[in-house]
Amino acid sequence: MEVGYTHFDTAEYYAAGHSEELVGRAVRETKTKREDVFITTKVSPEHLNYNDVLNSCENSLRRLKMDYIDLYLIHWPSIGMKLEDAFRGLNKLVRDGKVKHLGVSNFKLKLVKQSQELSETPIITNQIPYSLPNRTYVENGVLEYCQQNDILITAYTPVKFRSVRVNKTLGEIAKAHAATPFQIALAWLVMQPRVITIPMSFNPQHIKENFDAAEIQLSAKEMTQLNNAWDKNDD
Numbered sequence: 341m342e343v344g345y346t347h348f349d350t351a352e353y354y355a356a357g358h359s360e361e362l363v364g365r366a367v368r369e370t371k372t373k374r375e376d377v378f379i380t381t382k383v384s385p386e387h388l389n390y391n392d393v394l395n396s397c398e399n400s401l402r403r404l405k406m407d408y409i410d411l412y413l414i415h416w417p418s419i420g421m422k423l424e425d426a427f428r429g430l431n432k433l434v435r436d437g438k439v440k441h442l443g444v445s446n447f448k449l450k451l452v453k454q455s456q457e458l459s460e461t462p463i464i465t466n467q468i469p470y471s472l473p474n475r476t477y478v479e480n481g482v483l484e485y486c487q488q489n490d491i492l493i494t495a496y497t498p499v500k501f502r503s504v505r506v507n508k509t510l511g512e513i514a515k516a517h518a519a520t521p522f523q524i525a526l527a528w529l530v531m532q533p534r535v536i537t538i539p540m541s542f543n544p545q546h547i548k549e550n551f552d553a554a555e556i557q558l559s560a561k562e563m564t565q566l567n568n569a570w571d572k573n574d575d
């Protein structure tokens with residue numbers, strides 16, 4: 341928060357709710373106004389029915405000690421889930437003002453489209469794994485569909501890959517920008533239309549570097565070089 345981050349990503353699943361407690365505490369103890377932060381949290385796959393969705397949200401709000409969530413996501417689809425039933429609950433939460441926006445996570449194309457039909461308000465994001473070596477959601481068509489349909493891609497696990505320190509192209513571009521390879525990996529994501537990212541770090545220096553990466557401007561040539569610098573499934 342001191343660095344300037346305003347978007348915090350958590351989930352009922354993370355540390356069995358303790359992550360939400362810490363996010364709430366950080367907002368209160370830094371005396372940050374509620375409207376100055378954007379809180380994303382998520383309902384777990386085992387809670388995807390009407391009553392459980394309502395209960396999960398109540399529990400998240402209680403742990404956060406907040407009266408609304410900015411963005412509420414379905415964390416993962418589950419086998420046999422009744423998406424219609426889950427969205428009945430999610431739509432009610434938006435109508436009741438407990439949730440401002442809805443989104444999904446780890447959803448493939450068919451489920452994204454179903455969610456758009458079931459949601460009374462726009463699905464504003466699909467949170468997916470996306471990084472230089474991980475193009476799964478490019479290959480399955482989700483990235484392009486979301487970009488064309490005004491759905492933000494929230495790229496998770498953006499820098500946790502083995503080759504981040506040794507990929508030659510990444511290293512050279514980092515050097516040219518006096519940046520670290522981690523920063524370039526983040527800049528490559530946020531330079532793309534409708535892509536945001538949520539890096540995680542325990543290290544204050546990394547936290548600052550990740551924030552500053554948003555200012556790095558990569559050229560079209562560098563973007564293409566990075567696009568092509570990993571073979572399929574090459575981490």
Ligand SMILES: NC(=O)c1ccc[n+]([C@@H]2O[C@H](COP(=O)([O-])OP(=O)(O)OC[C@H]3O[C@@H](n4cnc5c(N)ncnc54)[C@H](OP(=O)(O)O)[C@@H]3O)[C@@H](O)[C@H]2O)c1
Binds near residue numbers: 349540
């Ligand atoms: N929706 C989902 O299913 C889902 C799944 C996974 C993750 N997520 C979300 O995405 C967030 C990030 O994903 P993630 O934690 O899996 O992966 P990540 O952010 O790509 O990687 C985190 C790791 O990278 C290191 N790191 C971060 N910035 C660095 C930097 N500038 N220089 C060097 N090392 C750096 C961190 O170590 P240090 O602590 O030492 O910096 C940490 O070990 C999670 O916190 C979570 O909110 C969502």
